[in-house]
Amino acid sequence: MALELPPSSIFSPSAPATISAIQTETTKYEKDLLMKMGTAPNDPITLGAMASYLGLQPNRYAETVEYFERCLVNCCTGGDIRSDVDDSYKLVYSTYVSLYASFLCSCSNDDISDPSFVGDYKKAGSGSTSLLENIDLLYRRSVEEHDNEPNPINDTPVFLHRNVKDYKKADQMYESFLDSHPEAASVWSKYGNFLKSVKKDVKAAEAAYLKGIKAGPTNVECLTAYAVFLHGTLQNYSKAEVYYSRAHEVDPFHVNNLSNYGLFLSEIKCDFEKSEEMYQRAMKIDPNHHNSIYNYAVLLDSGIKDKSKAEEYYTRCLEVNPNHCFCLYNLAILVEEVRGSTASGKSEAEALFIKAVQASHNDPMTIADYGRFLLVCLDDVERAKKELMKAIEIDGNCVVGNYNLGVVEYNAGKFSGALKYFGKVLKREGNHWESMRWSARCCVKEGRRKEAENFYEMCRKNVPEEDRGGVNAEIEDLKKGGKGGGGKRRGSK
Structure with a gap:
């Protein structure tokens, strides 16, 4: 499951006023805009409204880019989005250049080089060879047109740290802006996210979140960001619930908060019924909110134990966001569990693991579990x-990686090497009973009986009831002078 931070930008069309209204009148709204463009094809306001609307729809990247560029071109005197802005369209341009930059940034946050998006972007007619360069240009113009107002500044540091990876410049921009605009609550919230995720300064991050809440006591973005911080970082669950609840009272239709609150209720409170209610509300408000769909799938998978329905929602999430790495990973695990005994099931699971690794190529857990799958299922x-x-x-302390490498070394007869890997697991997770069991087996193989007995004794104290019989049998075998178990075996999760 994934905690979702508030979005880096609030992306909404001119009308209808709410997401739910868009969903109930989608076809009518789009048709109305097309009719307006039939009589005034170059009206920047209508073109911008269409671009903003399309930006909320899944898989309509190319059309969104096309309408944004047409909107901005028609605001400029030189027929190019980089040329001077017509005085009569200053406000329109300043609004939509910021929204366009935010749209491009939000589409490319997970993977700026995603070929499907970049392909759509180029196909739409921008002609830019560098998506990053064009976003950077748009943000610069956005800041110029807004004359340092909060709207574009809100997103520019986010763009700098997520996409350009210019952390120093992003930090400077946050500090400079907040020095002169301490009342900008949502900027404090974003700065808190930056301090937490980039600078790893938990104390400073909390201070920023609290300044944001002080500046805007009813700002839902600030309240839910702080709740996520308390939940996921500080693990102060009682306080987190207070802030999730406050955010919900202020805006019971805030999709991000509904999704995150639902996760809190299932993960911490084990209140599956109320958690399900939160997710269903979120999906009713925004049927394409992929994190709500994903978190609900996880609840069905791990909490309610309805694998069939969980698979349905994982699949639905991937229809909205094909590169959702956590969803690809969890669906791969589910397919392995449900159909992994068949050749077609193994192929299906492996294809999902490969996509998950591609979508999150620096995530050690995803890579390690793919390795485990290759070892356990495909041998x-x-x-x-x-x-x-x-x-x-990537992560020298990765439990799944070290554990399964220990199994590989054991099966190769390299018991000392195996012990080193299992030792790393136990250093990270002191009650990892399977590593204790394998360590005991390694010691038996090397004739280190006393150490083997110690590992088996630790294992017996931590092993779950359903596996206790097998461990006890190995201990009894060792007492009788046997090998204590440990023939060739494959790794497990």
Whole structure:
């Protein structure tokens, strides 16, 4: 499951006024705009409204880009979005250049080089060879046109740190702007996110969130961002619930808060019924809100245990966001569990694992679990070892990576090497009973009986009831002078 921070920009069309209204009158609204363009095809206001509307719809990137560019071109005197702005369209241009930059930034946050998006972008007629350069240009013009007002500044540092990775410049821009605009609540919230995720300064992040709430006590973005911080970072669950509840009271239709509050209720309170209610509300307000769909799928998968319905919602999430790495990963695990005993199920699961790794190529957990799948389900030791090594190169303490590499080493007869990997697991998770069991087996193989007994004793204290019989049998076998178990086995989760 994933905590979702408030979006880096509020992307909404001129009308209808709410997302729910858009969903109930989608066809009518689009037709009305097309009719207006039939009589005034170059009206920037109508073109901008269409672009803003399309930006909320899934899989309509190319059309969105086309309408934004047509809107901005028709605001300029030189027939180019980089030329001077016509005085009569200053306000229109300043609004839509900021929204356009935010749209491009939000579409490329997960993977700026995503070929499907960049392909759509180029096909739409921009002609830009660098998506980043064009976003940067739009943000610069946005800041110029707004004369340092909060709207574009709100997003520019986010763009700098998420896409350009210019953390120093982003930090400077946040500090400079907040020095002169301490009342900008949502900017404090975004700065808190930056301090938490980029600078890893938890104390400073909390201070920024609290300044945002002080500046805007009813600002839902600030309230829900702080709730997420308390929930996921500080693990102060009682206080997190207070802020989730405050945000919900201020705006019971805030989709991000509904999704995050639902996650809190299922993950921390184990209140599956109320959690399901939150997700369903969120999906009713915004049927394409992929994090609500995803979190509901996880609830069905892990909490309610309805695998069939969970698969339906994982699939639905991927229809909205095909590169949702957590969703691809969880669906791969589900397919492995449900159909992994068949050849077609194995192929289906592997295809999903590969997509998950591609969507999150620096996530050690995803890579390590793909390696585990190759080892456990496909018995492909060489490929498994390659993926597992990749995972621990990214995170030397990755539990799944080290554990399964320990199993690979054991099966190869390299017991000392296996012990090192299992030792890393136990250093990270002191009650990891499977690593204790394998460590005992390694010690038996090396004739280190006393150490084996110690590992088995630790294992017996931590092993779940359903596995206790097998561990006890190995201990009894060792007492009788046997090998204590540990024939060739494959890894597990």
